[in-house]
């Protein structure tokens with residue numbers, strides 16, 4: 001009881017501190033916009049701070065930089081997708097049609113809006129390699145260039161790697177282009193529509209949300225959620241685990257726990273061998289196994305990548321290898337971070353941006369320590385119900401709500417990214 005009250009006050013404190021921070025930042029950003037100069041002298045081109053990836057971590061790193069970047073530097077964002085892909089909505093849009101376009105946000109326009117003149121360049125492309133500059137690496141230097149699959153190379157003074165992870169739907173769409181992404185979502189909708197029996201593999205957030213959405217939108221389907229652990233959502237608190245279990249059971253989802261299933265390569269239907277029986281399904285959806293996109297760092301500095309493929313960093317979020325002072329990482333790609341979500345990625349992106357600016361200014365860098373409130377999560381439990389969960393390690397609160405919009409409140413995320421909701425919302 002007492003710990004619950006303390007948690008409520010702590011949460012209100014966090015919300016208040018966010019509001020104060022935003023209010024303080026606004027005038028600073030305004031002054032910066034009018035005082036920033038890309039060129040320090042006519043013969044000296046601006047140095048590039050390159051951000052690879054413009055999802056949660058990369059976007060918030062770039063936004064922070066655009067509002068604080070010292071004169072003489074500019075921000076270059078390289079992103080392989082045509083649009084920001086709103087992952088949180090993918091489980092829902094795998095089930096419900098008509099909203100798919102809202103999950104693809106033209107984030108380049110949002111960043112442009114934060115940028116002083118000449119401070120920003122957007123490049124749509126995939127980074128293949130990092131080539132460090134021999135002369136400046138080691139010691140306090142560390143500049144270099146990145147090479148894209150197109151062959152273009154871009155020099156960097158600082159580099160932020162925010163390349164996240166790859167997976168298949170319902171976790172990631174696996175396509176670079178908006179039209180292809182929409183087609184991929186519609187392909188899954190069609191498979192779900194045609195199947196009478198559906199197995200959802202993986203009882204993490206994506207699996208729970210997908211199973212609940214299918215069963216609440218299409219109650220006639222037989223939906224089985226299969227999870228390898230003893231409880232659903234095993235990385236979250238016990239109250240949330242129980243709430244998800246109860247709600248899915250109420251919806252009529254069969255839940256199989258402690259079942260580690262092996263699928264044949266590319267298998268999306270047919271038989272699954274459980275401990276006690278083999279069961280056949282018309283459609284099998286995998287909600288497990290995201291692989292980190294760390295190839296550019298593993299090729300440059302194998303010791304900076306863990307066996308799981310995540311990037312090892314120092315507390316300042318510079319990569320672990322001391323030879324590379326100017327390379328940072330943020331977001332889901334990081335190794336050793338217990339809570340991986342959009343909020344944490346945004347915090348890490350902002351911290352990395354601040355550290356780049358501090359380093360340019362000769363100030364000591366900040367250290368990243370994950371805080372409990374980065375784990376605040378909103379999760380849907382079917383079309384009509386959801387739960388907001390907070391856990392400070394001592395107490396856990398689950399607040400249930402009804403009536404979340406069918407499109408998962410997509411317009412909020414568009415506004416958060418500084419993009420005006422488009423014709424997708426008409």
Ligand SMILES: Cc1cc2nc3c(=O)[nH]c(=O)nc-3n(C[C@H](O)[C@H](O)[C@H](O)COP(=O)(O)OP(=O)(O)OC[C@H]3O[C@@H](n4cnc5c(N)ncnc54)[C@H](O)[C@@H]3O)c2cc1C
Nearest residue numbers: 053055056057080088126127163164165331332341342343
């Ligand atoms: C189904 C689902 C639901 C979720 N729901 C929530 C939620 O409710 N709340 C929450 O806080 N979090 C949620 N998350 C987690 C959240 O989406 C991730 O933590 C977040 O997306 C991580 O952001 P990121 O920027 O680190 O990486 P990513 O989102 O993976 O983005 C990486 C970016 O880098 C780009 N990239 C990769 N390699 C290259 C390259 N070589 N060159 C150029 N670009 C490259 C990619 O195209 C991509 O845009 C959810 C995740 C999933 C899958």
